Amino acid sequence: MAKKSNKIVYAVALVLFLGGLSYLIFSGLTQDSVYFLNVTEALAQDRAEIGNARLFGKVSPRGLAIADGKLGADFNLVDKVQHDKTLRVEYKGALPDTFKPDVEVIVEGRFSTDGQVFMAKTLVTKCPSKYEEKSKQMDAQQGQAG
Numbered sequence: 001m002a003k004k005s006n007k008i009v010y011a012v013a014l015v016l017f018l019g020g021l022s023y024l025i026f027s028g029l030t031q032d033s034v035y036f037l038n039v040t041e042a043l044a045q046d047r048a049e050i051g052n053a054r055l056f057g058k059v060s061p062r063g064l065a066i067a068d069g070k071l072g073a074d075f076n077l078v079d080k081v082q083h084d085k086t087l088r089v090e091y092k093g094a095l096p097d098t099f100k101p102d103v104e105v106i107v108e109g110r111f112s113t114d115g116q117v118f119m120a121k122t123l124v125t126k127c128p129s130k131y132e133e134k135s136k137q138m139d140a141q142q143g144q145a146g
Contacts, residue, residue, distance in 0.1 A: 039079035047115035061101035091120040
């Protein structure tokens, strides 16, 4: 009789373990999943359904408004390929030193309820000149070594 009760306890423990593991995997995948889109892709989709998204493009010099003390900016994000596609972005927070017109940025956030403005929580700039210089130095070092 004792063997039967042990099997039931192990079966219940296994079911609870698998249920908990499944819940952790499912909740981890749904909460941390973020779309990574360019401006054209974001405009083509229903913005109410996108939820959290990461967008990339260039900062347009037109309509750029930087808050006092560089603590936020409103700007148009331009698609890198189709320059006529733009999205309005509002960001509140400290701006990176490399933030300026025509620089490539990646913003993460969600669209406003009307879908007209992307409310960014994070803003990261790409500075290709920094990487190009380092890349040239690395190529030169590899050329000397090889």
